Amino acid sequence: MSERMELVFASNNVHKLKEIQSMLGDKASVKSLDDIGCNVDIPETGLTFAENAKQKSDYVAVNYDMDCFADDSGLEVEALGQEPGVFSARYSGTRDMEANIDLLLTRLKNNENRKARFRTVICLHFKGKDHFFEGTIQGHIREARHGVGGFGYDPIFIPNGHERTFAEMSQEEKNSMSHRSIAVAKLVDFLKQQPLI
Numbered sequence: 544m545s546e547r548m549e550l551v552f553a554s555n556n557v558h559k560l561k562e563i564q565s566m567l568g569d570k571a572s573v574k575s576l577d578d579i580g581c582n583v584d585i586p587e588t589g590l591t592f593a594e595n596a597k598q599k600s601d602y603v604a605v606n607y608d609m610d611c612f613a614d615d616s617g618l619e620v621e622a623l624g625q626e627p628g629v630f631s632a633r634y635s636g637t638r639d640m641e642a643n644i645d646l647l648l649t650r651l652k653n654n655e656n657r658k659a660r661f662r663t664v665i666c667l668h669f670k671g672k673d674h675f676f677e678g679t680i681q682g683h684i685r686e687a688r689h690g691v692g693g694f695g696y697d698p699i700f701i702p703n704g705h706e707r708t709f710a711e712m713s714q715e716e717k718n719s720m721s722h723r724s725i726a727v728a729k730l731v732d733f734l735k736q737q738p739l740i
């Protein structure tokens with residue numbers, strides 16, 4: 544009989560936790576930081592998504608001795624040297640997304656190169672080894688906001704092959720192509736191939 548694998552997701556984002564748990568089904572039980580009694584705001588001081596994701600999963604592996612994964616995501620704009628990147632959440636120096644989007648649109652003003660991509664990197668610390676899974680979606684930045692759905696930079700990002708921003712799409716439509724879904728699907732595939740799950 545197979546056991547149920549226990550994994551920590553170094554996050555308290557209920558939406559992300561639910562999504563990943565439902566993709567893993569009853570093969571694995573995913574615990575949040577709250578679930579394991581970790582109340583620390585784990586530092587993210589890396590200069591890449593991979594460094595930040597590893598920093599978070601290492602923290603749990605070292606302090607709680609459990610297999611763990613963590614993610615880090617952001618928007619990379621080609622004409623801005625891939626900014627805001629790891630600084631996506633606080634690009635303007637605050638967590639105010641209106642200010643973050645305003646700053647990005649100002650910096651891109653009159654620039655014809657509007658190419659951008661969203662990227663997610665997941666680091667899984669599993670049986671003493673680190674494994675990385677990446678998801679990317681290419682697109683471009685609109686001149687102004689469109690749509691009210693989603694979060695973050697969704698109102699100004701149009702994925703390639705589409706004419707609407709992420710904020711104009713339903714959650715399902717965005718999830719069918721998003722950077723996060725691609726990375727999570729790779730993580731889930733990997734876990735499903737492991738013995739005991």
Ligand code: IMP
Pocket residue numbers: 614615616617618631632661693694695696697709721
């Ligand atoms: P996190 O690592 O998933 O928390 O993402 C960090 C920041 O990147 C968020 O605060 C957003 O500003 C931006 N971001 C990441 N994913 C998305 C997305 O799917 N849509 C819009 N913005 C995103």
